[in-house]
Amino acid sequence: MPKHLLRPQGEFPPAGLGRRLAALFYDFLLCVALLIVVAFAYKLALMGIYGVDETKRLTDSGALDGDPLLSTLLLFALFGFFAKFWTHSGQTLGMQVWGLRIQNADGSAVSLWQALLRFVIAIGSWLLGGLGYLWILWDKRKRSWHDIYSDSQVVRLPKHIHKK
Secondary structure (H helix, E strand, O other): OOOOEOOOOOOOOEOOHHHHHHHHHHHHHHHHHHHHHHHHHHHHHHHHHHOHHHHHHHHHHOOOOOOHHHHHHHHHHHHHHHHHHHHHOOOOHHHHHHOEEEEOOOOEOOOHHHHHHHHHHHHHHHHOOOHHHHHHHOOOOOOOHHHHHHOOEEEEOOHHHHOO
């Protein structure tokens, strides 16, 4: 399968920790909204299947607490959000605002497999207190753990390019 080259092409500097965290915070807000919508749709589906009264009874009794199906749907929704943006344009909405892009060294978009690696390693990084993100401060090429393991990079696009 031919690689999807991202535009613009060129040599761009690696993104620093501050800019990456700012973009991540923006995406965090979007992801919270996405999770609310998915959970709402799930709850509506449950009401359609079990009825409003039975769903309320299950909720009140705590039977739906820690629902593995809902947890799985939420995880898939989050992965879908990031994978779609990373594999097509290399930029989530937060990354667009902050002028960042994920790409391979040759300027092509990351694959779905790379997106999955990035997603899983980033979660692990946060579970370890953000150590994978702090790694950027020590790495000469400003790579996080998920950059290293997915063999991708986050670059900073020039202002005149990402503002169009």
